[in-house]
Amino acid sequence: MNLYDLIKEKKAKVAIIGMGYVGLPHALEIARVGMQVYGIDIQEKRVNQLNAGKSYIQDVKDSELQGIIDAKKFEAFTDFSKLDQADVIIICVPTPLDKYKIPDISYIVNSVKEIKKHLRPGQLIILESTTYPGTTDEVILPMLEESGLKCGQDFYLAFAPERIDPGNTIPFNEVPKVVGGITPECTKITGLFYGQFLKHVHPVSSARAAEMTKILENTYRLINISAINELAMLAGKMNIDIWEVIEAAKTKPYGFQAFYPSPKVGGHCIPLDPFYLSWKAKEYNFWAHFIELAGEINEQMPHYVVTSTITALNRQGKAIKGSKILVWGVAYKKDINDPREGAAYDVVPNLMRKGAEVDYFDHLIPELRIAAGNFMLENKEPILMKSIENGLEAVKNYDAVIILCDHSGFDYETLAQNAKVVIDTRNAIKSREFENVYRF
Ligand SMILES: NC(=O)c1ccc[n+]([C@@H]2O[C@H](COP(=O)([O-])OP(=O)(O)OC[C@H]3O[C@@H](n4cnc5c(N)ncnc54)[C@H](O)[C@@H]3O)[C@@H](O)[C@H]2O)c1
Numbered sequence: 342m343n344l345y346d347l348i349k350e351k352k353a354k355v356a357i358i359g360m361g362y363v364g365l366p367h368a369l370e371i372a373r374v375g376m377q378v379y380g381i382d383i384q385e386k387r388v389n390q391l392n393a394g395k396s397y398i399q400d401v402k403d404s405e406l407q408g409i410i411d412a413k414k415f416e417a418f419t420d421f422s423k424l425d426q427a428d429v430i431i432i433c434v435p436t437p438l439d440k441y442k443i444p445d446i447s448y449i450v451n452s453v454k455e456i457k458k459h460l461r462p463g464q465l466i467i468l469e470s471t472t473y474p475g476t477t478d479e480v481i482l483p484m485l486e487e488s489g490l491k492c493g494q495d496f497y498l499a500f501a502p503e504r505i506d507p508g509n510t511i512p513f514n515e516v517p518k519v520v521g522g523i524t525p526e527c528t529k530i531t532g533l534f535y536g537q538f539l540k541h542v543h544p545v546s547s548a549r550a551a552e553m554t555k556i557l558e559n560t561y562r563l564i565n566i567s568a569i570n571e572l573a574m575l576a577g578k579m580n581i582d583i584w585e586v587i588e589a590a591k592t593k594p595y596g597f598q599a600f601y602p603s604p605k606v607g608g609h610c611i612p613l614d615p616f617y618l619s620w621k622a623k624e625y626n627f628w629a630h631f632i633e634l635a636g637e638i639n640e641q642m643p644h645y646v647v648t649s650t651i652t653a654l655n656r657q658g659k660a661i662k663g664s665k666i667l668v669w670g671v672a673y674k675k676d677i678n679d680p681r682e683g684a685a686y687d688v689v690p691n692l693m694r695k696g697a698e699v700d701y702f703d704h705l706i707p708e709l710r711i712a713a714g715n716f717m718l719e720n721k722e723p724i725l726m727k728s729i730e731n732g733l734e735a736v737k738n739y740d741a742v743i744i745l746c747d748h749s750g751f752d753y754e755t756l757a758q759n760a761k762v763v764i765d766t767r768n769a770i771k772s773r774e775f776e777n778v779y780r781f
Contacts, residue, residue, distance in 0.1 A: 344497070344530060345530065345533065348429075348534050348537060351375040351376050352376070353428040354376070354377040354378075354427050354429070355379070355427060355428070355429045355430075356380075356381055356430045357371075357379070357380050357430075357433055358421075358434060358455070359382060359432065359433035359448075359452070360380045360382040360388070360391060360417060361382075362505060363469060363470075363505055364380065364433035365391075365401050366398065366513055367433065368380050369406065369513075370513050371537075371538055372409035372412070373408075373414075373538070376414070378414060378415045379418060379423040379426075380415065380416070381421060381423065382417065382419065383419060384419075385419050388418060388419050391406065391415075391417040392417050394407035394410055399508070421455040421456075422459075424455065424459035427464065428463065428465065429464070429534055430464060430465070431469055432449060432456075432466070433469045433470060433503065434449060434452050435448050435470070435609070436470045436614075438613050438617075442616050442620070442636075443620060444472070444620050449472065449480070450480065450484075453480075453481050454484070457484055460485055460490055461490075461496075462490060462495045465498075465527075465530055465534060466498045467498075467501050467531060467534075468481060468499075468501075469502060471503070471556070471559070473552065473617040474552040475552070476552060477498065477499070477500040477521075477523065477548035477549075478523055482498060482523055492527065493524030493527055497530050497531065498523045498527055499520055499531035500522075500549075500551040500552050501518055501519065501520045501551060502552070502555030504518075504558070507677045507679060508677040513539075514539050515539075515540055515541075517541035517542065517543050518539050518542050519551050519555070520532050520543070520544050520545070521547050521548045521549065521550050522547075522548060528544045528545075532544050553618075555614070556614055556617060560614075560615040560632055562606070562611050563606055563611050563612065563632070563635045564615075564631050564632070564635045566600050566601075566611075566635075566639075569587070570602050570638055571638050573781040574781065577780075577781050582773075583602060584768040584780065587599050602766070603684075603766065604642050604646045604684035604688065604745050604767075605640075605643050605682075605683065605684035607674065607683035608674065608679070608683075609679075609681050609682065612636070612682050615629075615636070616632065618632065619632040642684065643684045643688045643691065646684060647691045650666065652779070653779045654741055657762060661696060662697070663696060663697070664740040664741060665697070665700075665739045665740050665741075666692055667699075667701065667702060667732070667735065667736060667739040667741070667742045667743070668688060668692075668700070668702070669736075669742055669743065669745065669756070670747060671683055671685035671703045671709050671745060671746060672706055672746045674746065676749050677705065678705040683746070684745050685701065685709060686711055688743065690711055690715055693724075694717060694718070694719050699726075701729070702729050702730075703728050704748065705748065706728060708725065708727055708728070709725075709726045710724070710725050710726075711723060711725075732751070733751060733756055737760065737761075740761055740762065741760075741761065741764060742760045742763045742764070743766070744763065744764065744767055746767065747769035753765075753769040753770045753771075754770060754772055756770070757772070757777065758775075760777065761777060762779070763779065764779050764780075765779065765780050768780060
């Protein structure tokens, strides 16, 4: 049976490399429509957990995972030999930046090296990891064609960016998928594949266009959030309530979309992906100023939070040194259990470095590890913190509470009543009656 028929009849076997926030929800959705899924990950612990029906991703329930295991549609592996049997291989591995903000595509390259060992005619390879335009055709294509097989003829290759928004309730299958193949045939078969479990597929003319689409989406958010953060800092100086201003601007029925201040744009995508593009831009002798500027403002925000805390304590006649500070919420956004790239990684060591005693409360994140080498750490030793319990009761024991993340389910007015001083970076406390609350 050829690949078209295998896909249409849902008999295609699908290997997903990288079982994280992106790979696992895909495995679930693809297995649910009846295709066989092999989840491949280099972390043995994750693989064992998955095979035991335990999900570590908030948006995938244990019962859903167990459902596809019981239906014998899903199994996880640490070795790559299952790639032999796979008709479709999807790459969902991390694409971080190094400490100099240079793209690190080594996870992609390592995955492709494994795929190359198992490549056979009739396979479709899809990259979902966010990356700079050119990765699929300049890096992956030549590596795979070293096998002697020809793309578009013997095997198919495409880029199809992931748009998962952790915590968002829009069903997975309702988010349109942009697909761009190396050849028109690659685009066609990739579209057919996604069409089996997603409602909308949007083909574009090339893998590069699809890669650029994803970066445009994230750049749009980074720039706009950074712009409102800059205005929030200015409004603070001018004694204007930026939150009131945003609500007022939102009454305009056209031409305005609200973005909200935050202590830092966090998460695995928005603060990182645009720098894939600004790095690549230099190859074209082009400086992507908006991206660089947005990144600069974003990186300033945690310092602004610390400065605001110092100012707030000072008004109470207290120094930061020796003060007890509670950081409330370390997830990068509300109601999710992911702290990656969040403000806490900067705010906590910065406060400690200034002599404050710091605890944190986050009912969704029981432990927070600040890695060794964080430039803000005085002795470069890692810090492992555990969330305190009963945050709302405990706030009275601290000289200041910094709300970095406003998880739902808490009465923030009570927090304001119980706390001595609050630095509210999220407008969690709606009432403007509290004199002990400082906002951006
Ligand atoms: N998390 C999101 O919200 C999101 C949204 C859209 C796009 N993305 C993009 O998707 C990609 C994956 O992100 P994620 O959040 O799922 O990452 P993640 O860290 O949650 O998961 C990646 C997984 O890949 C595994 N891995 C690393 N190298 C591997 C290899 N060589 N072979 C097999 N497995 C390997 C890791 O062990 C990990 O389990 C990134 O490019 C990211 O930018 C993420």
